[in-house]
Amino acid sequence: MLGNDWLKRATAETSPYTAGNLGAPVLAAIQGRTCQESVGVVGIINESAFGCAGGGIRFDDAVEHVLSLAPSKFRAETVPLVDCAGRVIAAPFEARLDLPGFDRSAMDGYAVSCADLKTGAWLPTIGRTAAGEAPGRLCPNSAHRIMTGAPVPNGADAVIAQENVYQRGSMLQIGAVPPVGSNVRRRREDIRIGQKLIAEGATLDWRHIAVLAAQGVQYVSVLRRPRVTLLSSGRELRGQGESLAPGEIHDSNLPMLAALLHAGGAVVPAMRSSLRHAAIDADLVLTTAGISVGEEDYVRHALRDLGAELAVHKVAMKPGKPLA
Secondary structure (H helix, E strand, C coil): CCCHHHHHHHHHHHCCCCCCCCCHHHHHHCCCCCCCHHHCCCCCCCCHHHCCCCCCECHHHHHHHHHHHCCCCCCEEEEEHHHCCCCEECCCEECCCCECCCCEECCCEEEECHHHCCCCCEEEEEEEECCCCCCCECCCCCEEEECCCCECCECCCEEEEHHHEEEECCEEEECCCCCCCCCEECCCCCECCCCEEECCCCECCHHHHHHHHHCCCCEEEEECCCEEEEEECCCCEECCCCCCCCCCEECCHHHHHHHHHHHCCCECCCCCCCHHHHHHHCCEEEEECCCCCCCCCCHHHHHHHCCCCCCCCCECCCCCCCCC
């Protein structure tokens, strides 16, 4: 979900200024401009160059109010495990399997029973188990050839790494008696059935996917992504790749906002030409430009004709006011 914390984090990752001070990086880049970092928002500068008087609500308050207009929680949907990165899990997940699910060898070597061993003794090699095979059985007073990840044979309680033995044909000489449990990954030492692994509301990443995959999960219940429609207005605006006539500029707001929303996990559908359709299809509608009091600012009038109201207007940040 998109939230105040997400907006503050996105700001902090790209700005050396106070979290929530979205206008500060742009303002500081303008030679001679200053900002009031101590209050957490960009200070209002009453200069004719900005074209508006001071005043307005705090940036953080504006963000919280806008987010309150969108649904606080979205319905759950099921997606394949490979598609759930970046999604918010809809319910807590508890382990269904023990990991490891059996005692397994951590090394290529020889499974032995420590009680049968003496330093310098020779043992015959009887049996062999590789990863993916069923566990074998250790014969008394012998060693069992074993590969990394293979189940430890019944009767064995340690694995000696192959580089720590002297081999002559099928016979092994033991250099030193290992402690019980050496080079053995015990069942349940990582995860136990019923253990809480992922909290509800967690944003899933590669670590969660690894855990879910190890639990045999194929599909995951996640929250639907927020749908945010972007409307960019302005007679002077042209898309990227289009040639510019005198007085025209490339639209930078639309790609910037789309990138921010995508990074936050939102679905940004194609731009609509109608505010009415946008409001029906989206959880949140963001418009850029056309909201001031100029003769060419049409968004305010379009909203009024639809019976809508401006939920936020005049935010205390510079550059940027009026912001609605």
